[in-house]
Amino acid sequence: MGSLDGRVALITGAGRGIGRAEALFFAAEGAKVVVNDPGVAADGTGGDPGVAEEVAEEIRAAGGTAVANSDSVADWEGARRMVEQAVATFGDLHVVVNNAGNERARALVNMTEEEFDSVVAVHLKGTFAVSRWAARYWRDHTTAGVDRAIVNTVSGSGVLNPLPTQSNYAAAKAGIAAMSTVHALELARQGVRVNCVSPSMARTRLTLGVPGMSEESHGHDPRDPAAIAPVAAYLASAGCPFNGEVFAVRGATVTAVLARSRGAEVTKDGAAWNVAELAGAMDRLPRHDPLAELAATLGGALGGQDRDRLLAMIDEVLR
Ligand SMILES: NC(=O)c1ccc[n+]([C@@H]2O[C@H](COP(=O)([O-])OP(=O)(O)OC[C@H]3O[C@@H](n4cnc5c(N)ncnc54)[C@H](O)[C@@H]3O)[C@@H](O)[C@H]2O)c1
Incomplete structure (x- = not known):
């Protein structure tokens, strides 16, 4: 069957x-x-x-x-x-x-x-x-x-x-x-x-x-x-x-693949943010580096890629 x-x-x-x-x-x-x-x-x-x-x-x-x-x-x-x-x-x-x-x-x-x-x-x-x-x-x-x-x-x-x-x-x-x-x-x-x-x-x-x-x-x-x-x-x-x-x-x-999950957040009670305040609060959120993430992903497949080498490869394909 x-x-x-x-x-x-x-x-x-x-x-x-x-x-x-x-x-x-x-x-x-x-x-x-x-x-x-x-x-x-x-x-x-x-x-x-x-x-x-x-x-x-x-x-x-x-x-x-x-x-x-x-x-x-x-x-x-x-x-x-x-x-x-x-x-x-x-x-x-x-x-x-x-x-x-x-x-x-x-x-x-x-x-x-x-x-x-x-x-x-x-x-x-x-x-x-x-x-x-x-x-x-x-x-x-x-x-x-x-x-x-x-x-x-x-x-x-x-x-x-x-x-x-x-x-x-x-x-x-x-x-x-x-x-x-x-x-x-x-x-x-x-x-x-x-x-x-x-x-x-x-x-x-x-x-x-x-x-x-x-x-x-x-x-x-x-x-x-x-x-x-x-x-x-x-x-x-x-x-x-x-x-x-x-x-x-x-x-x-x-x-x-967790496509719909939320990450960390910042919030303020009762009023809208001003930009300076928000900039301070946003410092607490993790930053993602798409280059570092791609390098980590490709690392396994390509036998190790650091960020600089990846940047050089990207320059090459964009030429
Ligand atoms: N190979 C991978 O590692 C990989 C990774 C991620 C996603 N994919 C996805 O997997 C799917 C299959 O890709 P593959 O790697 O087998 O490529 P492939 O080129 O071997 O096969 C794709 C097939 O789709 C057909 N096709 C193209 N345009 C079409 C159209 N307008 N109508 C109907 N058929 C059409 C082609 O004739 C071809 O036979 C794609 O959607 C691709 O984006 C592949």
């Missing part, structure tokens, strides 16, 4: 990388899968419908159930079509995994409007569009007691350590995390749970340039993009109790 037996899942960007591994895993766990992917280049240009078809065929050859869809999630009507295709082909829709992604990294001073818009369109609007059409279907076809789930895909660059050159990507991913909370609240009455996975250091074409990514590994490979699939499948499974959460996934380590 599979953990997703009888469930119909639409997985976006499932032709390559993390999404492909999720599609194969979901099908092996018993889900009927719509493999969505227009087969675009890493920057979102071009397209090849054969990319989604190949994964669907791989699933069927292994005895699973899948169909391909090559619409773009950024296309409003395309998002509607992929939801409709799931229902028309398999009779229902239980799970949406919003995983599709592109990348157009560039320093703020050089990023073009088109580079910003194309990344926000695929990640943020695409997650919204597919969720919206799925929510419409669920609103009109709610069956009491049937668990439905959306699994969105965010990133450390967005919810933990936004990276230089990623104005578009970090903003889109942080936006998806916020939007997921909205959707978790709005859809709970229809039995729909909405959570996020935040993959970390998974070896795909989007991360091949990250230092340390291509290192040989012996035995269990923590950078295998397939590491995300069991977590997405768990969040998609009917017995999962979580709603409105973000889980970072690096190899076999799953970390709850």
Whole structure:
């Protein structure tokens, strides 16, 4: 018995990388899968419908159930079509995994409007569009007691350590995390749970340039993009109790991300602050240094980065 037996899942960007591994895993766990992917280049240009078809065929050859869809999630009507295709082909829709992604990294001073818009369109609007059409279907076809789930895909660059050159990507991913909370609240009455996975250091074409990514590994490979699939499948499974959460996934380590916690505060009774008073009070609050935090995060992955070395690396990528 599979953990997703009888469930119909639409997985976006499932032709390559993390999404492909999720599609194969979901099908092996018993889900009927719509493999969505227009087969675009890493920057979102071009397209090849054969990319989604190949994964669907791989699933069927292994005895699973899948169909391909090559619409773009950024296309409003395309998002509607992929939801409709799931229902028309398999009779229902239980799970949406919003995983599709592109990348157009560039320093703020050089990023073009088109580079910003194309990344926000695929990640943020695409997650919204597919969720919206799925929510419409669920609103009109709610069956009491049937668990439905959306699994969105965010990133450390967005919810933990936004990276230089990623104005578009970090903003889109942080936006998806916020939007997921909205959707978790709005859809709970229809039995729909909405959570996020935040993959970390998974070896795909989007991360091949990250230092340390291509290192040989012996035995269990923590950078295998397939590491995300069991977590997405768990969040998609009917017995999962979580709603409105973000889980970072690096190899076999799953970390709850505390996106909505409050830190220390200062307050004053009965009157507004003046600036001098506030400056004195604010001295008691801890200060975060985004550079030091990023250096600490990358330290494990890159074999130790101090702040100055990181600054030099940032200067390099911004040049
Ligand atoms: N690899 C990592 O370590 C990592 C880390 C954090 C977040 N992520 C996120 O994981 C997701 C998958 O990324 P990946 O690393 O597997 O990259 P990938 O490039 O291997 O796969 C992304 C897939 O999305 C598809 N896609 C692009 N635009 C699309 C569109 N408009 N409609 C539908 N599909 C589209 C691409 O064709 C591609 O097959 C992305 O959302 C990415 O931001 C990855």
